[in-house]
Amino acid sequence: MTINTSRRGFLKGAAATAAVLLVGARPDGAIAAAGAETTQLNPFVKIDANGTVTAIVKHFEKGQGPATGLPTLIAEEIGLRMDQIEYEFAPSNPQVYNNLFFGPFQGTGGSTAMANSWQQYRTAGAAAREMLISAAAKDWGVAASELTIEEGMVKGAGKSAPIGDFVAIAATMDAPEAPRLKDPSEFKLIGNGDVRRKDTVIKSNGQAMFAMDVHLPNQMVAMIARPEARGGVALGFDDSAAKEVKGYIRAAVLPTKAGVVVYAENTWAAIQAREALEVDWDMSGAETRNSDEIRNEIMAALDAAPEYNVNKADMTAVTSAVDGAAQVVEKTFYFPLLAHAPMEPLNCTIEQTAEGKIVLHDGAQMPTGPHMAFQQIFQLPPEMIEIRTMLAGGSFGRRATPDADYQVEAGLAFVMTDRSRPVKLVWTREDDIRGGYYRPAFGHKVRVGLDEAGNIAGWEHRVAGQSIMKGTAFESFSVHDGVDHSSIEGIADSPYSIPTQSLGLTDTKKATSVLWWRSVGHTHTAYAMEVMMDLAAKAAGRDPVEFRLAYLDESNPEAARKAGVLKLAAEKAGWGKAGAGRTQGVAVHKSFGSYVAEVVEVSGTPEDGIVIENVTCAVDCGIAVNPDVVRAQMEGGIGYGIGHAMRDQITLSDGAVDQTNFPDYEPLRIGDIKAIDVHIVPSAEAPTGVGEPGTPPSAPALANAIAAISDVQVAELPMAENGVSFA
Numbered sequence: 001m002t003i004n005t006s007r008r009g010f011l012k013g014a015a016a017t018a019a020v021l022l023v024g025a026r027p028d029g030a031i032a033a034a035g036a037e038t039t040q041l042n043p044f045v046k047i048d049a050n051g052t053v054t055a056i057v058k059h060f061e062k063g064q065g066p067a068t069g070l071p072t073l074i075a076e077e078i079g080l081r082m083d084q085i086e087y088e089f090a091p092s093n094p095q096v097y098n099n100l101f102f103g104p105f106q107g108t109g110g111s112t113a114m115a116n117s118w119q120q121y122r123t124a125g126a127a128a129r130e131m132l133i134s135a136a137a138k139d140w141g142v143a144a145s146e147l148t149i150e151e152g153m154v155k156g157a158g159k160s161a162p163i164g165d166f167v168a169i170a171a172t173m174d175a176p177e178a179p180r181l182k183d184p185s186e187f188k189l190i191g192n193g194d195v196r197r198k199d200t201v202i203k204s205n206g207q208a209m210f211a212m213d214v215h216l217p218n219q220m221v222a223m224i225a226r227p228e229a230r231g232g233v234a235l236g237f238d239d240s241a242a243k244e245v246k247g248y249i250r251a252a253v254l255p256t257k258a259g260v261v262v263y264a265e266n267t268w269a270a271i272q273a274r275e276a277l278e279v280d281w282d283m284s285g286a287e288t289r290n291s292d293e294i295r296n297e298i299m300a301a302l303d304a305a306p307e308y309n310v311n312k313a314d315m316t317a318v319t320s321a322v323d324g325a326a327q328v329v330e331k332t333f334y335f336p337l338l339a340h341a342p343m344e345p346l347n348c349t350i351e352q353t354a355e356g357k358i359v360l361h362d363g364a365q366m367p368t369g370p371h372m373a374f375q376q377i378f379q380l381p382p383e384m385i386e387i388r389t390m391l392a393g394g395s396f397g398r399r400a401t402p403d404a405d406y407q408v409e410a411g412l413a414f415v416m417t418d419r420s421r422p423v424k425l426v427w428t429r430e431d432d433i434r435g436g437y438y439r440p441a442f443g444h445k446v447r448v449g450l451d452e453a454g455n456i457a458g459w460e461h462r463v464a465g466q467s468i469m470k471g472t473a474f475e476s477f478s479v480h481d482g483v484d485h486s487s488i489e490g491i492a493d494s495p496y497s498i499p500t501q502s503l504g505l506t507d508t509k510k511a512t513s514v515l516w517w518r519s520v521g522h523t524h525t526a527y528a529m530e531v532m533m534d535l536a537a538k539a540a541g542r543d544p545v546e547f548r549l550a551y552l553d554e555s556n557p558e559a560a561r562k563a564g565v566l567k568l569a570a571e572k573a574g575w576g577k578a579g580a581g582r583t584q585g586v587a588v589h590k591s592f593g594s595y596v597a598e599v600v601e602v603s604g605t606p607e608d609g610i611v612i613e614n615v616t617c618a619v620d621c622g623i624a625v626n627p628d629v630v631r632a633q634m635e636g637g638i639g640y641g642i643g644h645a646m647r648d649q650i651t652l653s654d655g656a657v658d659q660t661n662f663p664d665y666e667p668l669r670i671g672d673i674k675a676i677d678v679h680i681v682p683s684a685e686a687p688t689g690v691g692e693p694g695t696p697p698s699a700p701a702l703a704n705a706i707a708a709i710s711d712v713q714v715a716e717l718p719m720a721e722n723g724v725s726f727a
Contacts, residue, residue, distance in 0.1 A: 019035065019048070019049045019167045019168035019171050020035060020036070020046060020047065020048050020049070020167065020171065021033065021035060021046070021047040021048075021128065021131065021132075021167045021170050021171045022034045022035070022036075022041055022043035022045075022046050022171075023043055023044065023045045023046075023047075023124045023125075023127050023128045023131070023175060024041055024042055024043035024044045024045070024056070024096065024124060025044065025096055025120070025124070026041070026096075027095040027096060030177075031123055031124065031127050031175045031176070031177065031179070032175050033127065033128075033131060033170075033171075033173065033174065033175035034171070035168075035170075035171025035172060036171075042056070042090070042091065042093050042096040042097065043056055043124070044056050044058075044074070044120065044121055044124035045074050045078075045121075045124045045125060045128050047128060047132075047163065047164075047167055047170075048164070048167065049164055049167050049168065050164050051084075051152060051162045051163045051164025051165075051167070052086065052164075053074070053075070053078065053080060053084060053085045053086070053152075053163075054085070054086045054087065054088055055070050055071040055074045055075075055085055055086070055087045055088075055121070056087075056088060056089075056090045056097075057070045057071070057087050057088065057089050057090060058070075058089075058090040058097035058099075058106065058117065059099075059108040059113035059117070060089060060108050060363060060364055060365055060389050060391075060392060061089075061199060061391050061392070062108075062342075062363065062365065062391075062392040062393070062394055062395040062399070063392075063393070063394055063636075064113065064629075064633060064690075064691040065113075065197065065626060065629035065632070065633065065690075065691075066108070066113040066114070066117075067087050067197075067198050067199050068195070068196075068197045068198045068199065068626055068629060069113065069114050069117075069625050069626050069629060070087070070113075070114075070117055070121050071085045071086075071087045071198060072189050072190060072195060072625055072626055073117070073118065073121040073122045073125060073190070073625065074121055074122075074124060074125035074128075075125070075189055076122070076125065076182065076187060076188065076189045076190050077122050077123075077124075077125030077126040077128075077129055077181065077182060078125045078126075078128055078129045078132075078149060078163075079129060079148065079149030079150050079151065079152070080149075080151065080152050081151050081152065082189060082195055082196075082198070084151070084152045087198060089388075089389035089390075090106075090389070091386065091387065092106060092364070092367040092368065092371045092385070092386070092387040092389075093106065094106040094368045094371075098368075099112055099116055100116040100117075100120070101115070101116045102477070103477070105366070105368045106366065106367050106368045107365060107366030107367070107368060107369075107400060108365050108366070108400070109365065109366070109397065109400050109516070110520075110592060110689070110692075111591075111592035111593075111594070111688070111689020111690060111691040111692045111693065112592075112689065113691075114625055114687045114688075114689075114690070115592075115593060115686065115687055115688050115689060118625075118686055118687050119181075119686075122181050122182075123179060123181065126179035126180060126181050126182070127175045127176055127179040128170075129149055129179070130144075130176050130179045130180070131170040131173050131175065131176070132149060132154060132163050132166050132167075132170050133147045133148070133149065133154065134170070134173060135166035135167075135169035135170035135173065136154040136159075136161065136165075136166045138169060139165075139166060139169060140157060140159055142156070142157040142159075143157075149163060154166065184623070184684060190623065190625050191623060191624055191625065191627065192627070193627040193628060195626055195627075195628065196628060197626075197628070197629065199391070203391075208391055209390055209391060210344055210363065210390055210391045210392065210393050211344070211347050211348060211349070211361065211362055211363040211390040211391070211392060212344055212345075212347050212393070212426075213390075214349045214361045214390065214424065215424075216349060216351055216361075216422040216424070217422075218421050218422065219349065219351075219421060219422040219423065219424050220249060220263045220264065220265065220417075220421050220422070220423050220424070221263070221264050221265070221266055221267050221269070221270045221423075221424050221426055222261050222262065222263055222264075222270065222410070222413040222423050222424065222425045222426070223261070223262050223264075223270040223271065223274045223425070223426055223427075223428075223431075224254070224259040224260065224261050224262075224274075224409055224413075224425075224431075225237075225251075225259055225260040225261075225262065225274050225277055225279050226258070226259045226431070226435050227258075227259070227281050227283065227286060228281075228283075228286075228655070228656040229283065229286040229287045229288065229652075229654065229655030229656045230286060230287045230511070230512050230513065230655065231283075231285045231286035231287055231655075232281045232282065232283045232285075232286040233257045233258070233281065233282040233283075233285065234253045234254070234257050234258070234259055234260050234279055234280070234281060234282075235253075235257075235280040235281065235282050236253065236279075236280045237251060237253065237260050237277055237278060237279045237280060238277070238278040238280075239251045239273075239276075239277055239278075240278075241276035241277070241278070242262065242273040242274075242276040242277050244276070245264070245269055245272045245273040245276060246269060247264045247265035247266055247268070247269025247270075247273075248262070248263075248264050248265075248269055248270075248272075248273040249263040249264055249265065250263050251263065251273070251277060252416050254409070254412050254413070254416075255412055255416070256412065258409075259409070260277060260279050261409075261412070261413045261416070262274045262277060263413075263417075263423070267426055270426065271428065286655055287511055287512070287652070287655035288654055288655045289511055289652065289654075289655060290652055290653055290654065290655075291336070291337075291651040291652045291653075294441055294508075294511045294652065295334060295336075295441070295443075297508050297509065298334070298441060298442070298443040298464045298465060298508050299332070299334070299443055299464075301443070301464035301506040301508050302332065302443050302444070302445040302462050302463075302464050302506075303445070304506070305504075306462055306504025306505055306506050307482075307504075307505060307506040307507060308481070308482055308483045308504065308505045308506070309502070309503075309504060310483055310488055310492055310503040310504065310505050311492060311501065311502065311503045313501065313502035313503070314502075315460075315502045315504065317500070318458050318459070318460050318500050318501065318502035319458075319460055319502075320458075321449055321457050321458030321500045322447045322448070322449035322457070322458040322459075322460050323449070324449070324457075325449025325450055325451060325457040325458060326449075326450060326451055326452045326457075327449070327450040327454075327539050327540075328447060328448070328449050328450075329447070329448045329449075329450065329532070329535045329536050329539045330445075330446065330447040330448070331445075331446055331528075331531065331532060331535060331713070331715050332443065332444070332445045332446075332715060333443060333444040333445075333446075333524070333527065333528050333531070333715045333716065334441075334442075334443050334715070334716040334717070335439075335441060335442045335443070335444075335465075335523070335524040335527070335717055336441055336649035336650065336651070336717060336718070337438040337439060337440065337441050337511070337512065337514075337649065337650035337651075337652075338438060338439035338517055338523075338644055338648060338649065338650060339432070339433050339436050339438055339439075339648075339650055339659070339665060340394075340395070340396040340397055340398035340432075340436065340437075340438075340439075340515075340517060340518075341396075341432065341433065341662075341665060341667060342392075342393060342394030342395050342396055342398055342399075342432075343393045343394050344363070344392060344393025344394060345426070345427040345428060345429055345431065345432040346398070346399070346406045346425075346427040346431070346432060347406075347424065347425060347426045347427060348360060348361060348362035348363075348364075348406065348407055348410050348424075348425055349361040349362070349410075349422055349423070349424040349425070350410050350411065350413075350414040350422060350423050350424075350425075351422035351423075352414075352419040356380075356384065357384050357385070357386055358374055358378050358380060358384065358385050358386070358414075359386045359387075359388060360374065360385070360386070360387045360388065360407065360410075360411075361388050361390060362387060362388070362389065362390060362407060363389070363390050363391060363392025363393075363395070363399055364387050364389045364390075364399070364407075365392070365395055365399035365400035366399075366400040366404075367387045367389065369400075369401070369402070369403075369404035369407070369473075370387065370404040370407035370408070370411070371385050371387055372404075373403075373404045373407060373408050373411060374407075374411050377408070377411040377412060377415055378411070378415060396517060396518040396640070397515055397516040397517050397518060397520075398432075398436060398437065398515065400516070401437055401513075401515060402472035402473050402474055403472070405437070405513075406425065406427065409425055410423065410425035413425060429661050429662070430660045430661055433650075433657065433659050433660055433661060433665050434656075434657040434659070434660060435657075436513075436515075437512070437513040437514060437515035438512050438513070438514055438515065438517070438650050439514070439515070439516075439517030439523060440465050440466035440467075440468060440510070440514035441465055441466060441511070442463065442464065442465030442466070442487070442524045443463070443464050443465060444461065444462065444463050444524065444525075444528040445461075445462045446459070446460070446461050446462075446528055446532045447459075447460040448460075448532055448535070448536045450536060450539055450540055454539070454540025454541060454542055455540070455550075456498055456499060456500075456536060456551070457499070457500065458499075458500040458501070459498045459499075459500065459501040459502070460501075460502050461491060461501065461502065461503045461504070461528075462503075462504045462505075462506070463487060463488055463491070463503070463504070463505045463506070463525075464505070464506040464507075464508055465487060465507075465508060465524075466507070466508055466509070466510045466511070466514045467479075467484040467486075467487060467507045467510075467514075468484065468486050468487070468514050468515060468516055468520070468521075469484045469486055470484055470507065483505055484505075484507070485521075486516065486520050486521045487505055487507075487521055488503060488505055488521065488525065489520065489521040489522060489525060489591070490521060490522040490525030490526050490529065490589060490590075490591060490696065491503055491525045491528075491529060493590075494529065494590070495552060495556065495558040495559040495561075495562045495590055496529075496533075496548075496551045496552065496559075497551050497552070497553045497556075497559065498551060511652060511655075512650075512652075512657075518637065518640055518641075518691075518692050518695050519591055519592075519637075519641075519692040519693065519695040519696050520692075522589065522591040522692070522693075522695070522696040523641070523695065523696060525696075526587065526589040526591070526696030526697055526699075526700055527645075527696075527699050527700045527703070527717075529589070529700075530587035530588070530589065530697065530700035530701070530704070531700050531703055531704065531713065531715070533547065533548055534585070534586075534700075534704045534707065534713075535713065543576070544585075544586050544704065545566060545567075545570045545575055545586055548566060548586075548588060549563055549566065549567075552566070558590065561590075561595045561620050561681075562588055562590055562595045562597075564595070564618075564620060564681060565588060565595045565596060565597040565618040565619060565620050565681060566586070566588045566597040566618075568597070568618035568679055568681060569586070569588070569597035569598060569599050569616050569617065569618035569679070570586065570597075570599060572599075572616050572618065572677065572679050573599035573601065573614075573616035573677075575599060578601055581603050581604075582601055582602065582603045582613060582709075583601070583602060583603075583705050583706075583708035583709040584599050584600065584601045584602075584705055584708065585599070585600050585602070585700075585701045585702060585703065585704030585705025585706065585707070585708055586598070586599050586600075586701055586704060587696075587697035587698075587700040587701035587704060588697060589693075589696045589697045590693075591689070591692060591693045591696050592688060592689030592691075592692055592693050593621075593622070593688030593689055594619060594620060594621040594622075594688040594689050594690060594693040595619070595620040595621075595681075595693075596617065596618070596619045596620075596634070596693045596694055596696070596697050597617070597618045597697060598615055598616065598617045598618075598638065598694075598697040598698055598701040599615070599616045599701060600612060600614075600615050600642075600698070600701040600702045600704075600705045601613045601614045601615075601616075601705065602702070602705045602706060602709060603709075604709075604727055605709065605710055606706060606710050606712045606723055606724040606725060607725065608725070608727070609725050609726055609727030610706055610709075610724060610725070610726050610727065611674070611726075611727045612642070612672060612673045612674060612702065612726075613674050613675070614674060614675045614676070614677065615638050615642075615673060615675070615676045615677070615698070615701070616676075616677045616679070617634050617638060617676065617677065617678045617679065617694065618678075618679045618680075618681060619634055619678065619679070619680055619681065619690070619693065619694070620680075620681035620683055620685075621680070621683075621687060621688045621689065621690050621693070622683050622685035622686050622687045622688045623683055623684065623685065623686065623687050624680045624683075624687070625687055627680055629690070630678075630680055630690050631678040631680070633690040633691055633694060634676075634678045634690065634693075634694040635676045635678060635694070636694070637691070637692060637693065637694025637695040637698070638673070638676055638694050638695070638698045639668045639672075639673060639676075639698075640668070640694075640695055640698075641694070641695035641696065641697075641698035641699050642668065642672070642673065642698045642699060642702055643667055643668025643669075643672065644668075644699075644717075644718070645698070645699035645702065645703075645717050645718060645719055646668075646672065646702075646718060646719050646720055646724075646726055647666050647718050647719075647720045647726075648665055648666065648667075648718055649717070649718050649721065650665070672726070699717070702719075703719070706719075706724060712724065
């Protein structure tokens with residue numbers, strides 16, 4: 001067969017084969033496009049000549065769904081099916097891929113992935129759509145207004161062709177400055193409950209590559225021997241016994257003296273060699289307090305005058321209002337240290353390329369942190385550091401520390417070698433439980449005065465605990481006038497209209513390295529607020545739902561949304577209609593821009609065992625981009641919050657953590673909650689967080705349900721250590 005191809009047609013075909021369309025943003029935020037991979041542009045969307053569309057996801061995937069959500073935004077705007085878009089994780093580049101809520105910092109956290117990407121990714125997708133349509137219009141000689149893209153095909157003017165046919169022409173065009181975003185009435189994917197996660201199949205069949213799965217040729221495995229208590233320093237070691245372990249290579253004291261790194265050929269050899277190592281520790285500067293001492297310090301701080309008057313109230317007047325009320329309801333709460341305990345313990349792998357570039361393979365939650373740290377460790381410019389973000393098996397905040405702790409450990413372990421072999425740092429489960437950064441311990445002392453009609457006449461609230469943000473790179477982000485907002489969020493900004501309220505805060509000495517934990521301060525503030533609302537309602541002789549609604553002024557949009565989820569959860573749970581032998585408890589809370597109400601229904605007794613029969617959840621998170629993901633995150637957040645409240649705590653003996661693994665730090669079991677029912681409020685508001693907001697109301701709703709069946713109001717957690725058993 002003879003094929004006649006003109007020179008012009010040949011050149012056009014060759015150009016099309018190599019073409020790629022990149023659409024993203026310049027460092028100033030303006031939309032931009034380019035037609036070459038070598039360009040300085042870092043895109044949000046990439047389309048090759050075959051029409052393969054790839055979303056460049058700037059938020060890492062630890063199970064919360066951005067690897068589905070961000071591609072959904074792009075696919076919706078371009079006009080694709082979900083099976084027509086792929087994803088890859090963005091490189092470390094805070095000038096382009098920064099979290100818009102974190103400033104010049106690239107990171108995932110605070111349930112911000114969808115909220116801060118909503119406009120950005122839709123705009124990139126819309127720009128790509130308009131460029132492809134303009135390219136088709138130019139090629140076909142028709143008006144762009146006549147064309148649309150449906151399921152990856154450009155259609156109109158009696159013609160139809162796949163988008164890949166127009167990539168070469170589109171790649172020569174400038175990006176539109178203000179592309180038209182689709183109206184919600186046009187959405188086919190956003191809000192579609194049938195859209196399923198992009199990563200489900202690969203996680204189910206074993207194809208997914210988590211950070212722990214990285215195995216580079218000729219790599220060494222490194223483990224760190226750390227002191228029993230925070231603050232210990234390694235002076236030296238004896239590795240005589242470790243040398244008998246097959247696969248042991250060597251050991252060395254870290255330059256920081258925070259531990260001793262053991263190098264081995266494999267993980268098992270590293271574990272055995274580390275156990276055989278004898279380390280000489282200087283513990284003179286280490287933590288020595290026990291958990292009881294820490295608790296007593298927090299309780300003493302609650303009884304003293306607060307260090308900070310958070311809401312600038314007249315505290316004397318509030319105290320007088322409470323003291324002079326017809327009834328006074330008061331409670332003191334204590335929340336212990338908690339570990340994050342993700343299913344994948346911490347790990348990362350470092351290698352050096354032939355060109356001298358340092359490459360980190362990591363489930364990098366905040367890549368800017370290790371990127372900056374490695375510049376110092378390796379004395380290299382930023383362009384010589386590369387971070388390849390992998391999937392992570394959970395985090396709950398643990399993979400994002402202000403000091404990039406485990407990545408720095410890995411960097412120091414690598415810099416002490418000749419760099420000819422990659423180094424994979426591995427933490428065991430025991431390392432994770434005992435050597436981690438914890439949800440800080442906090443106490444609350446609350447006094448609520450009720451008038452003769454049962455209305456709140458005054459609310460005196462004192463908080464004491466360990467600041468997460470102070471002394472870190474994030475201090476300016478959260479600390480204002482000395483107050484770490486993460487300590488009192490959920491109280492200071494509550495949508496409840498409570499008259500005559502004071503809020504005092506006192507910082508106490510940190511016993512360990514403390515860190516944000518799923519929902520940060522809301523983990524304890526929601527519990528204190530919602531248990532007190534129930535106690536006040538009971539003292540007033542009023543229904544807990546009705547009592548809460550009385551303090552939600554629905555002329556205020558925030559209060560109206562909070563009231564909306566409360567009403568919906570109560571309706572769907574059949575509030576007040578629990579069956580024989582069952583009771584219900586309710587809690588409602590706003591966190592990370594979202595509103596969540598939960599009703600927990602229980603049976604049994606604290607003495608014989610409480611059974612959690614059902615949790616009904618209502619969530620208002622703005623537009624639910626992926627309803628299936630939203631439901632899953634609510635279910636996970638509820639289980640996470642309830643599981644920890646039931647049984648878990650981190651305790652210290654002479655500064656050392658007592659717990660070691662899941663037998664004594666027991667996660668939620670699948671049989672602990674019989675059923676969870678999630679209802680999403682339809683909304684036209686921009687999306688807000690879903691990764692964390694399901695957690696705060698879960699434990700107080702359970703506590704209120706238990707109190708309704710037994711009059712046992714748990715004020716100190718975990719419940720299992722404070723008068724409640726579970727069947």
